[in-house]
Amino acid sequence: xxxxxxxxxxxxxxxxxxxxxxxxxxxxxxxxxxxxxxxxxxxxxxxxxxxxxxxxxxxxxxxxxxxxxxxxxxxxxxxxxxxxxxxxxxxxxxxxxxxxxxxxxxxxxxxxxxxxxxxxxxxxxxxxxxxxxxx
Numbered sequence: 150x151x152x153x154x155x156x157x158x159x160x161x162x163x164x165x166x167x168x169x170x171x172x173x174x175x176x177x178x179x180x181x182x183x184x185x186x187x188x189x190x191x192x193x194x195x196x197x198x199x200x201x202x203x204x205x206x207x208x209x210x211x212x213x214x215x216x217x218x219x220x221x222x223x224x225x226x227x228x229x230x231x232x233x234x235x236x237x238x239x240x241x242x243x244x245x246x247x248x249x250x251x252x253x254x255x256x257x258x259x260x261x262x263x264x265x266x267x268x269x270x271x272x273x274x275x276x277x278x279x280x281x282x283x284x
Contacts, residue, residue, distance in 0.1 A: 172199040189218040195271035210276040245273035
């Protein structure tokens with residue numbers, strides 16, 4: 150019995166498919182989800198999300214958000230999500246550098262702006278990790 154995986158960002162539905170396994174980066178470490186998993190609602194942090202279907206594994210860079218498991222439905226609600234082939238390494242490096250530079254003046258920034266920049270930095274790091282993992 151497969152899992153039904155839904156990955157949604159504020160902009161779009163990134164993925165909707167039946168899969169065999171999902172590994173998500175949570176604030177307490179990675180969690181592997183298989184069919185029959187217990188109900189779960191937890192926070193996710195930026196990182197690599199892995200999806201297995203047949204002999205193929207798909208790698209996605211995801212921003213922070215939440216994952217909910219109810220029955221065999223896995224709902225991933227995140228700020229950002231990009232498949233490995235969609236990641237532009239140069240753009241991620243530039244975004245990371247801009248966020249890092251802006252955070253040097255964090256004392257003059259509003260707390261919401263600091264949170265946004267930190268989230269952008271972490272998502273950029275996640276993108277680079279996914280893109281460079283095979284090197």
